[in-house]
Amino acid sequence: MSEINTLAAFYAFSGGALWLLGSLVFIGFDKVNIQANRWLGAFYCIMACAFTQLFLEGFGIGGGFLIHLLELPRWAMLPCLYMAVTYYTSPSLPKKDWLIHFVPFLLFLLFSLVYLMPIMFNAQSHLPALPSWIGFIVRYFFFGQMVYYWIVCFVLLRRHQKNVKMIASFTEKINMEWLKYLLISVLVLILIRILSISNIHVTYYSPILYFLGIILLAYSTLTQKSIYAIETYQPEEKYGTAPKKVLNERLTLEQVEELKHIIMRKTVGEKLYLDPSLTLSVLSAKIGISTHELSYVLNNGVGKSFYxxxxxxxxxxxxxxxxxxxxxxxxxxxxxxxxxxxxxxxxxxxxxxxxxxxxxxxxxxxxxxx
Structure with a gap:
């Protein structure tokens, strides 16, 4: 029993580290990425609730009501990470549909307030048996949510890293490589959680494995770089590239060749590429064409990205x-x-x-x- 308690103590270390990290990020150790860091701080605080719950359960501390309170915000954890990544990768774009990602959490909160908590307050009452489908959702929805939002967050990051090469000739300060390692750390924690269900050895050592994963998570977070001001390349369609038919109607093959020669003559002849801060919009202004036309000619006439x-x-x-x-x-x-x-x-x-x-x-x- 003492050995089990010793391992369960690592849940306390993990929870404490996450409470500290979440508070530090939420308060704003970085004064540039404020909105994104608030969502990331909320993600860490909710994760801290989960590890605090595991610690209390491991040591048999606290009643069912306290354990339920700590478990209550869990369905909001990954949506908070998604919102953080959204603000990191596209801070200037409006986030009109953010509330839809928290609908499952709000439904679970409503279900808890109306159905579960009144029974918990009455010491003489017992929770009635729930329909099997509700039990299945409560038990397994979180796993599906974790996998889905991790994939979406990784896609957002890869799209951002591809986007910066469309508009900038330098990427070190804006490609957010640190965020990739943060997502990898989150993936490690997700894999530990999934493997611990089926493998008894992983289950036994999971408190230590979680703690090591959280160290990686903290390191990735605290080494983040600020989002540097740079224009965002917006295709004519909101969430994708503009259809080639539309662009071809604007620029004929002859026009593409003509613009290609102008771009090469101006860029090479005047050595505009020697400017270290050269971006797509700066070059388009010097040439006298729009950023969309410049990007299209580079991609289709020259066969290269701006980068x-x-x-x-x-x-x-x-x-x-x-x-x-x-x-x-x-x-x-x-x-x-x-x-x-x-x-x-x-x-x-x-x-x-x-x-x-x-x-x-x-x-x-x-x-x-x-």
Whole structure:
């Protein structure tokens, strides 16, 4: 019994860590991502309720009413995570349909207030047997909800990471890689919960496994970066790319070729790609066309995203700089900045992808050839 209690104590550690993390995030340790962090803080606080409940049950502390109160907000947990990810990935878009995600929680709350709690207040009463279908929903709906919302959150993140390459030539500060690791940490917790149902060994060690997963979760959260101000590329259809038929009616093949030559002439001829802060809207303004037309011509006429187009031009500039006598005094970061990159990471990644060589290997290979 003492060994079981020792393991159950990890539920207390997990619950305490989540209460602290949720309070810290909700209050706002990051003054930029405020709305998103409030939803994320609510997600952590509800998760803390779940682990507090497991701790009390493990040690036989508290009555049924307290346990039920801690369990009550559980169906709102994953919708809170969804709302947080929504605000992180698209903070400027309206969230008109947010309440619909909390309908199951509100129904369960209403069911509890009308049916369960009055019986719990009466010590002489016992909960009557519920219909089997209600028991099934209460028992298994949460698992389906966890899986569904995790998938939706991951899709939102991947869409955001794809979107930033449509509008920006730099991604380190806006691709929210930390959020990917946060979602992976949540997935680990979900898998532990699912496996603990069928595997007795996972069930036995689940308090420790949960605690380790929450450490990863806390690290991912506390290393988050602010959402930097950048325009959002909005296709003509609200939640997808505009139909090609509509775009083809606007731009003929001849117009696409003509705009392609203008884009290349302005971007390459005036070396606009050397601006590290160049974005889709900035380039479209310099060329004199809309962002949708520029994006369409790049994707269909050049066959590249904005990110690929600009960074490949910067790579060609970097090749020249690396072999130039005038820039031999520069280190790799200096070459990267001179070529228009705003970070060494993007420079190395793009250069290696384009040439299959690192910048130093490129210098060595061309020095040997000459």
């Amino acid at each position: 690929q187009f600009i960074n490949e031009l910067r790579t060609e500039e970097a090749k020249t700089l690396l072999l130039s006598e005038d820039t031999r005094h520069l280190d790799m970061l200096g070459v990267a900045i001179r070529a228009g990159f705003n970070s060494k990471t993007t420079f190395y990644t793009t250069f290696k992808k384009a040439t299959n060589l690192t910048p130093k290997e490129y210098i060595k290979a061309n020095s040997a050839a000459s």
